[in-house]
Amino acid sequence: MKVALLLTGYMRNWEKHLPNIKENIVDKYSADVYITSYSYSELFKGSGLINVDKDKLIKEYQPKNYIFRDKETLPEFEFKVNGLERNGREWSYRILKQWYTIYLALDLFDPEDYDVVIKCRSDFSTKNFNIKPDKDLVIPAWKYHPGPCEPNESYIDYFVHGNGTYIKKYFKTYEKLKELHDNDWGDISLGETIIKSYIDRYIGAEHVTYDYDMDWLMRDEIWASEKAELFPLEGLFDINAQADGISGFQNNNTKSLYQTDNENLWNSNQQRLTRRFYYRMLDTDQPIGVGLTAKQEKNTKEIESKQKKADLLIEKILYSHFFNSNH
Numbered sequence: 289m290k291v292a293l294l295l296t297g298y299m300r301n302w303e304k305h306l307p308n309i310k311e312n313i314v315d316k317y318s319a320d321v322y323i324t325s326y327s328y329s330e331l332f333k334g335s336g337l338i339n340v341d342k343d344k345l346i347k348e349y350q351p352k353n354y355i356f357r358d359k360e361t362l363p364e365f366e367f368k369v370n371g372l373e374r375n376g377r378e379w380s381y382r383i384l385k386q387w388y389t390i391y392l393a394l395d396l397f398d399p400e401d402y403d404v405v406i407k408c409r410s411d412f413s414t415k416n417f418n419i420k421p422d423k424d425l426v427i428p429a430w431k432y433h434p435g436p437c438e439p440n441e442s443y444i445d446y447f448v449h450g451n452g453t454y455i456k457k458y459f460k461t462y463e464k465l466k467e468l469h470d471n472d473w474g475d476i477s478l479g480e481t482i483i484k485s486y487i488d489r490y491i492g493a494e495h496v497t498y499d500y501d502m503d504w505l506m507r508d509e510i511w512a513s514e515k516a517e518l519f520p521l522e523g524l525f526d527i528n529a530q531a532d533g534i535s536g537f538q539n540n541n542t543k544s545l546y547q548t549d550n551e552n553l554w555n556s557n558q559q560r561l562t563r564r565f566y567y568r569m570l571d572t573d574q575p576i577g578v579g580l581t582a583k584q585e586k587n588t589k590e591i592e593s594k595q596k597k598a599d600l601l602i603e604k605i606l607y608s609h610f611f612n613s614n615h
Contacts, residue, residue, distance in 0.1 A: 308413035375477035432519035442480035
């Protein structure tokens, strides 16, 4: 079986994740490596740019072909007036650049020369990953709620594998973004939903297989299976919504906390989020705003320990979700 791995996007934290990627993908499947990236990177959105040690990266991964652009150029894109851009124009540009960078991989190699092609970020580690060579496109199933969209209206966009023919179609997502945008068939400011809009319309959802076994870790975060404890798939706002006076996670008439200004989100919602996740960590059925049960009050030390654990996880995950880049 001939396998290729495409690393794409910013080469952030690549050295930390290198051993995992090599062990679970490159060495395990004797994969040919290709890279489409930039000569610089950023640790998270707004952190500032740093130079990438391309020579060291090339020495470690030994790619068959690669491109490190000095600037995130993008062909001219005419936006539709009042088009779907829920996250704003800045994020639309970021998502467009993300998919254009992936599109450039077609200049490096032909996916159809391989039985299986894997696309992955450099700041990504995995557990329980096994190639499914008889499937067209395989996408990890959400283990936690993705945030500003529902799990059933989105696909994970930072990892995929499949046969060369269908991965080639996947890499061509950029070619259809203008058409999707002009016809309001997809929101180009949100990577997780735009890839679902593209696949479902131009490839077919019937060609997608979910991988429920695979677990993953990005950047300096915790494993996806651990995130599930804090961001359950049913959604943050659906739980105890009545007690909070919130009508639902995806309420079109009310900005969700994921759509508010970052600073306002951090300052105004941190206490409510902390309480919400704190109660989850305690495995309580009490609605938000209700005091601890008598049983929990007796277990003060245990509660304090779990609260500290929750606080650390919350800070780490919220910071990643609200301030880090998606590509």
